[in-house]
Amino acid sequence: MxxxxxxxxxxxxxxxxxxxxxxxxxxxxxxxxxxxxxxxxxxxxxxxxxxxxxxxxxxxxxxxxxxxxxxxxxxxxxxxxxxxxxxxxxxxxxxxxxxxxxxxxxxxxxxxxxxxxxxxxxxxxxxxxxxxxxxxxxxxxxxxxxxxxxxxxxxxxxxxxxxxxxxxxxxxxxxxxxxxxxxxxxxxxxxxxxxxxxxxxxxxxxxxxxxxxxxxxxxxxxxxxxxxxxxxxxxxxxxxxxxxxxxxxxxxxxxxxxxxxxxxxxxxxxxxAVRELVAAGRRAAPAPGTGTAAALGTGSAADSAGETARRATPPATAQTAAPQGTALGVTPTPDDGVRLSDVRVWDESTRPTSPRPDPARRYTPREQANGRHLIDVHDHLRAELAQLRDLVDQVAAGALDAEAARSHINAMTMRQNNWTLGAYCEYYCRLVTMHHTLEDAAMFPQRRRAEPALAPVLDRLKEEHQAIHKILERIDRALVAFVGDPAGRLDGLRAAVDLLTDSLLSHLSYEERELVEPLARHGL
Missing domain, CATH: 3.20.20.30 (Luciferase-like domain)
Structure with a gap:
């Protein structure tokens, strides 16, 4: 249109x-x-x-x-x-x-x-x-x-x-x-x-x-x-x-x-960022059928806060992205290897990998945008997770008491029936769940049909989605306990959020490592 x-x-x-x-x-x-x-x-x-x-x-x-x-x-x-x-x-x-x-x-x-x-x-x-x-x-x-x-x-x-x-x-x-x-x-x-x-x-x-x-x-x-x-x-x-x-x-x-x-x-x-992208797209006056190609290519202001992390060199302990050169126009976010919890919900060494791409292949701006889109969505989840952790840290440090937190954060959510920290955490959990449900129901079957060799990776990603959902349920239980006893139950909430942080960030990096290039080839 x-x-x-x-x-x-x-x-x-x-x-x-x-x-x-x-x-x-x-x-x-x-x-x-x-x-x-x-x-x-x-x-x-x-x-x-x-x-x-x-x-x-x-x-x-x-x-x-x-x-x-x-x-x-x-x-x-x-x-x-x-x-x-x-x-x-x-x-x-x-x-x-x-x-x-x-x-x-x-x-x-x-x-x-x-x-x-x-x-x-x-x-x-x-x-x-x-x-x-x-x-x-x-x-x-x-x-x-x-x-x-x-x-x-x-x-x-x-x-x-x-x-x-x-x-x-x-x-x-x-x-x-x-x-x-x-x-x-x-x-x-x-x-x-x-x-x-x-x-x-x-x-x-x-x-x-x-x-x-x-x-x-x-x-x-x-x-x-x-x-x-x-x-x-x-x-x-x-x-x-x-x-x-x-x-x-x-x-x-x-x-x-x-x-x-x-x-x-x-x-x-x-x-x-959107204004700059749209202005670039309008200046380029793309031909019909290539509408966003010029706007969504490399080097735009649409790069999110996660771009710095995507360009960083991961430490030796991290699972690094497969060599994909610069032809993709974007680099999957590396896993920095940092873990906050002693609990492990899966063995990262058993993760299957997707077929390696042709190193000589070059991608059109539209194909680059397909891979970038997954990272943009993931960066939104990472930013929300950072907000959640910051809120817990403020309460733990005594910078925010319960009444001050309720007054300050009340406008952050439409829910009024709980202490707002709980409501905000629940909102984030629902966002992650919605994202994973969409991938499982729509994106993954399409990838499987387009490239059968991706099947082991997609099966593993789906298993990890289910594991993350169990962690979200654990956060729900920790929230119920915390709302009833803020002083005595903060450690349980912290532990649940730490486990979510470890698991979700690891999972998002793995998903980008294996799917950004196939998404570029096959589209969204």
Whole structure:
């Protein structure tokens, strides 16, 4: 799919917890200071655990100066479109043109109906949204003659005056997944705002773009006039985000997080790297079918913090990467041989190896990007592991007591039912588990078919995944004990995290050593 050419924006989506209103506002201010372009908030008026998003948006607008604001997304059934138009225009005027309007057709119908709104079928909800967009645009069009009259099936407006006019041309972005909503996006909207965890695969982005572009063309619109936005469940590697921009036209990346360190890293590290990659890709103007090749080659700012380790010479005790020269454009991360625990969950000397590559082979930029992607994903896991260990060290050193830790880290996770150290560790364990499940279910079978000689390596990697999952279960048990007795159970938690560190870092290095080159040849 094409690069639509929009400037890149980076955003944080923050859960507006009513229990911690000061934290919500502080995170929005942090996003602005860090240099993000946009901050957005979920809008679920039927959820009493959350702040009213419209009230919060006005408060945050007054507490910030430059960052753009949006809901993510507003369910139209709970707000009459004529009133919504006036509220959006007013907020845009008060904020100096910093507001964008993201809408949805509604989805939680039991909750919506409980608040007094009519219950609609999915088809009726899409029709009502289409009517609402027309009313909103008419209300903003103060150059048109007369008042607004609209006689729809679901909405009626009987001569309401137009205005106020927004401070800038507010974009209407739609949270859309199914064909009819996608076609509506192409006909009437200014942006498409799905969430990657719901889409599950980037192939769904390509499919959605096709439907939107066709509908836009049929309506006489230029598909490039429609921004492509994406909510991210995690901070993906820069190379992957650049590919989403260059191959699928995504230009607004929104990280769903309440972790201040993630917000700062997303703004200070991820955003500049992605911008540089995309700029390089656009300068290269690659031919069709080679979209990200120029952007994702060697020597880019997308090299993550793990690049220094990848270039280092491993000690004699480490399992070194097989000679692969520089043709791959990236070097698998070496195992430094350091072990923190006396426990061994497997015998590293029995690991099988993959066939050695042809030393004379050269790899295209796209092939190099395939191997780099695995290392980028692994570097994200290594960075998260480092954060987890740092947190445990702070508590052990007495730099953080339980109450201070709860106050400082509370925004790092959506979970509020445990001490936050436990919740954050659990989040990391789920991330590792999801990564390994994806490899076992999708990537490894494809590698096995493409190169049967890899079978012993893939079988061993799968066995190690299962062993790591048992360590994660041990951490879960240590967390339960630690939350009940922080003073007396820290050693057990430390031991479990040390064992995870040894096993996971060793495993990631082994996996890169054996799979980076086959991935380059066979693709992802």
């Amino acid at each position: 094409p690069d639509y050419g929009h400037d890149l924006l980076f955003s944080a989506n923050i859960v507006p917890y009513a229990q911690h209103p000061d934290t919500v506002v502080a995170l929005a201010q942090l996003a602005e200071r860090a240099g993000l372009d946009l901050v957005s908030f979920q809008d679920h008026p039927y959820q009493p655990a959350l702040l009213d998003t419209w009230t919060l948006l006005g408060y945050v607008a007054a507490a910030t100066e430059t960052i753009k604001l949006a809901g993510n997304v507003h369910p139209l059934p709970l707000r009459p479109p004529a009133m919504l138009a006036q509220a959006a225009a007013s907020l845009d005027l008060l904020s100096g043109g910093r507001f964008e309007l993201a809408l949805g057709s509604g989805g939680y119908w039991d909750a919506i109906a409980a608040m007094g709104a009519p219950r609609l079928t999915p088809g009726e909800a899409v029709s009502a949204l289409e009517e609402g967009i027309q009313i909103i645009r008419a209300a903003w069009d103060t150059d048109a003659p007369g008042a607004v009259h609209f006689h729809g099936v679901h909405h009626r407006v009987e001569g309401t005056p137009r205005g106020p006019r927004p401070a800038h041309d507010i974009g209407i972005w739609l949270g859309a997944y199914k064909p009819r909503m996608l076609r509506l996006t192409g006909r009437l909207a200014d942006g498409w705002l799905p969430s990657l965890p719901y889409l599950q695969t980037t192939a769904k982005i390509a499919e959605g773009n096709t439907v939107i572009d066709e509908a836009a063309a049929e309506a006489g619109r230029d598909p490039r006039d429609i921004r492509r936005l994406l909510n991210l469940g995690e901070d993906l590697p820069p190379a992957q985000l650049a590919e989403l921009a260059l191959e699928h036209g995504v230009s607004v990346f929104t990280l769903m997080t309440g972790d201040p360190r993630q917000i700062q890293r997303f703004a200070a590290e991820t955003a500049p």
